[in-house]
Amino acid sequence: MNQPERTYFQLQQAQEVAEVFAKHNVEFLFIGKSGASLLSYPFPTQKVEVFPEKTIENGERLVRALRELEFEITDETAEQIIKGVDFVQLKTGPFDLDLVFAPDGIENFAEAKKRRIIVDNFPVANIRDIIASKRASGRKKDLNDLPLLEDFQEEFEKKMYGRLKSAFEIAMEKLEKPQ
Amino acid sequence: MEDFKEQCRRQLKRSLAQRLKYGFFRQYKPVLDDAPFRVFNTMAEYREWADKNLPEYLGYKIVSRDENEPA
Numbered sequence: 001m002n003q004p005e006r007t008y009f010q011l012q013q014a015q016e017v018a019e020v021f022a023k024h025n026v027e028f029l030f031i032g033k034s035g036a037s038l039l040s041y042p043f044p045t046q047k048v049e050v051f052p053e054k055t056i057e058n059g060e061r062l063v064r065a066l067r068e069l070e071f072e073i074t075d076e077t078a079e080q081i082i083k084g085v086d087f088v089q090l091k092t093g094p095f096d097l098d099l100v101f102a103p104d105g106i107e108n109f110a111e112a113k114k115r116r117i118i119v120d121n122f123p124v125a126n127i128r129d130i131i132a133s134k135r136a137s138g139r140k141k142d143l144n145d146l147p148l149l150e151d152f153q154e155e156f157e158k159k160m161y162g163r164l165k166s167a168f169e170i171a172m173e174k175l176e177k178p179q
Numbered sequence: 180m181e182d183f184k185e186q187c188r189r190q191l192k193r194s195l196a197q198r199l200k201y202g203f204f205r206q207y208k209p210v211l212d213d214a215p216f217r218v219f220n221t222m223a224e225y226r227e228w229a230d231k232n233l234p235e236y237l238g239y240k241i242v243s244r245d246e247n248e249p250a
Binding site for chain 1: 183184186187188189190191193195196198199200201202203204205206208212214215216217218219220221222224225226229237238239240241242243
């Protein structure tokens, strides 16, 4: 099989991933620094990391979607994805892709999905979950990233949710507007 | 760190296309890029493999397993 030319992740590919995953009803979230980049974290990264739901049905849909995106997936690897391994690293497609089925520091897919952030049709794990998984990994490179990710979280949440009210402000509002 | 926060604020104003244009790059990483794919049954196996097999400067070494106590 001819492998597609590998490159860094680009807008067109991001759109294809979102479209093809949606077409096959793949349940997933972007995670890691690639997820943070989608949220606007201003540090570049090499690979795309996704957190798919770990079920047999979702694994089957994921394999179909990845093959449509021109990832070369052997039958053996497909079987492993479907049966539910924790981690798959793929360099056989148009860009580097990590499938992280059980990211450290996140309890499960359903809970992470509740907290997800949608960015232009891209489902992205909450920045707090991205930070939690980096912190729980215990790797030097992830721990080095934490102070910057936490600074980004502060700015991101200010933009997303506005300035958080103090307990005093909330109490005063309740006093002014009794139930 | 204030400079970085300013950088974050500027990035938050950019379009997705602009963010992606400069958000990803490719650079060869020894060992890590030398296999077309790898599959690990557990995250612990993956972390252990990376810790033992990847050059230290790539940063995959485990320095702390305690979530609450960054090294």
